[in-house]
Amino acid sequence: MKIEKKDIEYIANLSRIELSNQEKETFIHQLSDILAYIDKLNQLNTQDIKPMAYSINTTNVLRDDKLEPPISREDALTNAPSTMGVFFKVPKVIE
Amino acid sequence: MLSVPSVAIKLLKVVNMEYEVVIGLETHAELATITKLFCGCSTKFGAEPNTHVCPICLGMPGVLPVMSKKAFEYALKAAVALNCEINRFTNFDRKSYYYPDLPKNYQISQNYYNLGVDGYMNMSVNGSIKKVRIHNVHLEEEAGKLIHPEETGADYSLVDFNRAGVPLLEIVSYPDMRTVDEVESYMQTLRKILLYTEISDCKMQEGSLRFEASISLRKKGSEKLGNRVEIKNLNSMKSVIKAIEYEAIRQSELLDRGETIDRETRLWDEVGEKSQRMRSKEESQDYRYFPEPDLLPVMIDEKWLSEIKNSIPELPLDRKQRFVKTFNLSDYDAGVLIEEKVLADFFDECVKILDRPKAFCNWITNDLLREVKDRKLDINSLLIKPKQLASLVEIIEKGTISSTIAKEVFSEMVQTGNEPQKIIEGKGLAQISDEGLIESVIDKVIAGNPSVIEDYKKGKKNALAFLVGQVMKETKGKANPKMVNEMLIKKVGV
Numbered sequence: 001m002k003i004e005k006k007d008i009e010y011i012a013n014l015s016r017i018e019l020s021n022q023e024k025e026t027f028i029h030q031l032s033d034i035l036a037y038i039d040k041l042n043q044l045n046t047q048d049i050k051p052m053a054y055s056i057n058t059t060n061v062l063r064d065d066k067l068e069p070p071i072s073r074e075d076a077l078t079n080a081p082s083t084m085g086v087f088f089k090v091p092k093v094i095e
Numbered sequence: 096m097l098s099v100p101s102v103a104i105k106l107l108k109v110v111n112m113e114y115e116v117v118i119g120l121e122t123h124a125e126l127a128t129i130t131k132l133f134c135g136c137s138t139k140f141g142a143e144p145n146t147h148v149c150p151i152c153l154g155m156p157g158v159l160p161v162m163s164k165k166a167f168e169y170a171l172k173a174a175v176a177l178n179c180e181i182n183r184f185t186n187f188d189r190k191s192y193y194y195p196d197l198p199k200n201y202q203i204s205q206n207y208y209n210l211g212v213d214g215y216m217n218m219s220v221n222g223s224i225k226k227v228r229i230h231n232v233h234l235e236e237e238a239g240k241l242i243h244p245e246e247t248g249a250d251y252s253l254v255d256f257n258r259a260g261v262p263l264l265e266i267v268s269y270p271d272m273r274t275v276d277e278v279e280s281y282m283q284t285l286r287k288i289l290l291y292t293e294i295s296d297c298k299m300q301e302g303s304l305r306f307e308a309s310i311s312l313r314k315k316g317s318e319k320l321g322n323r324v325e326i327k328n329l330n331s332m333k334s335v336i337k338a339i340e341y342e343a344i345r346q347s348e349l350l351d352r353g354e355t356i357d358r359e360t361r362l363w364d365e366v367g368e369k370s371q372r373m374r375s376k377e378e379s380q381d382y383r384y385f386p387e388p389d390l391l392p393v394m395i396d397e398k399w400l401s402e403i404k405n406s407i408p409e410l411p412l413d414r415k416q417r418f419v420k421t422f423n424l425s426d427y428d429a430g431v432l433i434e435e436k437v438l439a440d441f442f443d444e445c446v447k448i449l450d451r452p453k454a455f456c457n458w459i460t461n462d463l464l465r466e467v468k469d470r471k472l473d474i475n476s477l478l479i480k481p482k483q484l485a486s487l488v489e490i491i492e493k494g495t496i497s498s499t500i501a502k503e504v505f506s507e508m509v510q511t512g513n514e515p516q517k518i519i520e521g522k523g524l525a526q527i528s529d530e531g532l533i534e535s536v537i538d539k540v541i542a543g544n545p546s547v548i549e550d551y552k553k554g555k556k557n558a559l560a561f562l563v564g565q566v567m568k569e570t571k572g573k574a575n576p577k578m579v580n581e582m583l584i585k586k587v588g589v
């Protein structure tokens with residue numbers, strides 16, 4: 001798969017990051033290399049292999065519906081870049 | 096219950112009859128667990144902002160979610176109740192998007208192996224049964240709440256993460272509905288199923304039950320679906336109906352002018368009763384779903400599934416049909432009884448004690464509901480018990496009290512939870528069937544109304560009713576009306 005400039009721009013937009021032209025060039029090469037490397041897997045015949053998303057053979061790790069103490073509001077808000085009163089403050093969301 | 100026939104008629108009139116309106120609904124229901132989906136924070140509604148939060152639901156780095164078994168079972172229960180095929184292997188996926196109410200910048204949801212797929216729900220529409228297919232049922236986490244300041248020109252929004260991470264059930268229907276009556280029934284039936292199975296409290300005013308509609312129009316007889324428009328921000332069932340009506344008219348006008356319908360998402364404006372474009376398909380989001388690495392998959396074995404199946408009570412529509420078939424109730428009465436599970440349970444308890452379905456149905460659907468409404472009672476914590484209503488019905492049949500007095504006793508029972516016998520004795524309400532006592536009152540009434548007696552003898556039939564009324568009044572309604580009637584006729588002569 002060939003990575004083009006527009007792919008980099010699309011991914012950067014999804015990730016909400018701004019890239020300079022030079023960075024875009026760098027990432028085109030780096031991402032292309034990574035994909036080419038991963039592409040080696042396509043040389044294998046995986047027709048009868050089930051997709052695997054989990055590397056450990058464990059399932060059904062569930063908890064009871066039991067209350068745990070929350071953290072204080074002060075603690076919750078303390079690392080936020082911006083707060084107002086009892087709330088987190090964010091740039092205006094256009095509805 | 097909401098009634099919509101006027102809207103339905105309007106919709107039929109305004110939309111060009113050449114078009115068929117195709118409607119699907121997406122439903123979100125917050126599950127009735129006491130803790131959130133992946134952490135032990137409380138789900139209780141109405142808490143002080145940002146007090147039901149912890150590092151997990153705030154999406155702080157390095158924390159690990161652990162799934163609530165109860166939430167998972169509730170979702171499974173919904174999938175079974177909606178006749179879905181259950182994926183015995185199910186997993187959770189990350190749905191990535193940026194929005195300030197989503198602390199992790201992804202929502203843990205399901206995409207590849209939804210809990211339930213290809214189900215259906217039967218519902219009653221204008222007296223006949225209609226089946227709506229369910230595309231899938233899955234479990235995901237709720238987002239936080241955004242607050243937009245009232246002040247003009249404010250350049251910020253505020254976030255409360257108390258709701259973030261509350262377990263949320265999503266039910267996606269196929270576009271199988273064609274009229275607002277069907278949509279209305281779908282919403283009501285689904286709501287009742289969720290209430291009967293005790294999966295969600297379904298409080299629309301608290302946002303624990305929400306609907307989104309997708310609407311498209313096509314030429315009647317055409318198989319091909321038109322471009323569909325999704326409508327969000329529907330805060331009540333009334334809004335859903337109004338928004339669908341508005342959208343059907345908007346699309347039909349565009350099509351009449353030869354224009355095309357854009358596939359888009361629109362926001363409903365409750366106050367202005369109109370919708371506006373939120374985003375088009377071109378701007379639609381790329382969620383990049385991939386399996387959530389922080390959660391392990393869940394396998395559902397036969398034993399677990401059959402436990403869940405056994406925990407599902409008789410569902411509202413089945414119950415309604417049983418009431419009609421077994422007890423000969425009218426479709427309407429059975430519908431009123433099943434509207435609230437507690438009422439249907441109350442009725443079932445009553446008929447188990449005494450085989451008088453019609454009488455119980457009348458007391459519950461008329462008198463009990465009126466008392467509940469007038470006295471603003473909580474239907475889930477009624478003081479009157481089925482056994483007591485059964486006693487009352489027996490007492491009436493024995494003739495101990497008249498039906499008028501019975502209403503008074505019933506009202507007292509609802510207010511105090513006391514036994515009917517105790518109320519009757521305490522207030523001296525028992526019917527007077529003592530012949531001598533009734534006779535003395537009749538004599539007094541005859542002596543006091545000579546002109547009425549004359550009228551009666553001349554053939555004025557309703558004079559007798561007047562005399563009976565007078566006797567009842569003298570005895571404060573306690574005289575046995577049958578005896579009064581017979582004795583009066585005897586005394587006055589025909």
Ligand SMILES: [Zn+2]
Pocket residue numbers: 131134135136147148149150151152153260
């Ligand atoms: Zn939490």
